[in-house]
Structure formats: C-alpha cells, structure tokens
Amino acid sequence: xxxxxxxxxxxxxxxxxxxxxxxxxxxxxxxxxxxxxxxxxxxxxxxxxxxxxxxxxxxxxxxxxxxxxxxxxxxxxxxxxxxxxxxxxxxxxxxxxxxxxxxxxxxxxxxx
Amino acid sequence: xxxxxxxxxxxxxxxxxxxxxxxxxxxxxxxxxxxxxxxxxxxxxxxxxxxxxxxxxxxxxxxxxxxxxxxxxxxxxxxxxxxxxxxxxxxxxxxxxxxxxxxxxxxxxxxxxxx
Numbered sequence: 001x002x003x004x005x006x007x008x009x010x011x012x013x014x015x016x017x018x019x020x021x022x023x024x025x026x027x028x029x030x031x032x033x034x035x036x037x038x039x040x041x042x043x044x045x046x047x048x049x050x051x052x053x054x055x056x057x058x059x060x061x062x063x064x065x066x067x068x069x070x071x072x073x074x075x076x077x078x079x080x081x082x083x084x085x086x087x088x089x090x091x092x093x094x095x096x097x098x099x100x101x102x103x104x105x106x107x108x109x110x111x112x
Numbered sequence: 113x114x115x116x117x118x119x120x121x122x123x124x125x126x127x128x129x130x131x132x133x134x135x136x137x138x139x140x141x142x143x144x145x146x147x148x149x150x151x152x153x154x155x156x157x158x159x160x161x162x163x164x165x166x167x168x169x170x171x172x173x174x175x176x177x178x179x180x181x182x183x184x185x186x187x188x189x190x191x192x193x194x195x196x197x198x199x200x201x202x203x204x205x206x207x208x209x210x211x212x213x214x215x216x217x218x219x220x221x222x223x224x225x226x227x
Contacts, residue, residue, distance in 0.1 A: 031212045044218040051212040102155040
C-alpha cells in the first residue's frame with residue numbers, strides 16, 4: 001500500500017531564504033510524482049511533474065527532484081517571497097491502479 | 113477560460129437531504145476525478161472516470177453516485193447526507209490515464225456543510 005508523507009507539516013521562513021520541502025513514499029513503483037500548491041479556500045495548482053524515468057524538473061525558482069530507490073522527492077524554492085505562502089502538496093501516481101495518493105501537505109509561510 | 117469548473121462553490125444543507133455537485137472541464141481531457149478533502153486537509157480520491165466509464169471507485173459509501181453524461185462532465189450526487197460528509201470536494205481532469213506525463217488539473221472546490 002502506497003503511503004506519502006510530507007515533512008515538515010509547517011514551515012515559517014523570512015523572505016529571501018532558500019528552502020526545501022520533503023516528500024517520502026513507501027512504494028518505489030510509481031508512474032509520476034506531482035507537486036501542487038494550494039492557497040487557502042482555493043483549488044490545487046500544479047507546479048511540477050516528474051515522470052518515473054526522470055530525476056528532476058525545474059520551473060523558474062522551483063526545482064523538484066525524484067529518487068525512486070530511496071522513495072524521496074524534494075521541492076526546492078529559491079529566494080522565497082511572501083507570495084509563495086501556501087500549502088504544498090506532494091502526489092504520487094500509482095501504476096496499474098491509476099490512483100493518485102496525496103501527502104498531507106506542508107504549510108509554508110514566508111515573512112516579509 | 114476556466115479549465116475545470118464546479119458548481120456550486122458553497123453548499124449548506126440539512127442531514128438527510130440529497131444534493132448534487134456539478135463539474136465541467138473544457139480541456140478536452142478523457143479522464144475526470146472526484147476527490148474529498150477533509151477537515152485535516154487530507155485529499156483522497158473517490159472516483160475516476162475515463163471516457164465516461166468508471167475506472168476507480170474507492171471505498172466510498174454507495175450514497176455517493178457519480179454520473180458522467182459525456183467526457184466533459186462528471187457530476188456527483190449524494191443521497192441522505194450525513195454530518196461526516198462535510199468537506200471540500202474537488203473535481204479534476206487529466207488528458208489520458210496511464211501516461212507518466214499525465215498532469216491533473218483541479219477545479220476550485222465545493223465546500224459542503226451538512227448541519
């Protein structure tokens with residue numbers, strides 16, 4: 001059974017700091033891993049998707065890595081801004097069952 | 113320009129009532145989903161439809177019945193609402209199941225409150 005864990009559950013940093021959010025999963029057999037952002041009272045916005053054959057993806061100040069053998073992914077945010085404040089969700093897509101399993105999220109607060 | 117839309121955004125109702133939530137996507141995607149986000153913000157899949165056919169049905173009470181009249185729509189009907197059904201329900205869609213590059217796009221959510 002696939003389980004997805006995100007650490008830390010909450011994080012508060014000063015503006016301009018670089019930070020890393022962690023995601024771990026128990027079953028290395030995955031189709032892909034997706035990082036989402038959720039603002040309060042809003043839906044989910046896809047940030048980055050890493051396919052099972054890939055090691056990392058980058059978009060602007062965001063970089064996501066994937067290490068299937070260790071069951072880990074990290075989301076690196078460079079030069080954080082107050083607008084980055086949101087909940088970040090990690091989601092693992094399983095093969096065969098075509099299910100997506102979400103972590104509980106990391107609530108990020110960037111102080112101006 | 114809205115990719116995945118849901119109506120209503122808020123739904124407040126009494127226990128025992130029957131209610132529906134509608135979802136539409138204009139992305140031309142083949143697959144649509146319903147997710148439930150509980151009070152602890154944990155997001156869990158409920159149903160998945162591919163080309164109007166049910167392919168995932170998680171352990172959801174049979175009071176919940178999804179209906180897909182066409183590929184662009186996936187509605188969720190809930191009978192005999194209970195207090196524990198209070199949550200935010202998200203609709204999502206993706207281009208094609210089974211592709212490792214498949215990205216899911218989410219609607220804004222429907223906050224259901226059962227009194």
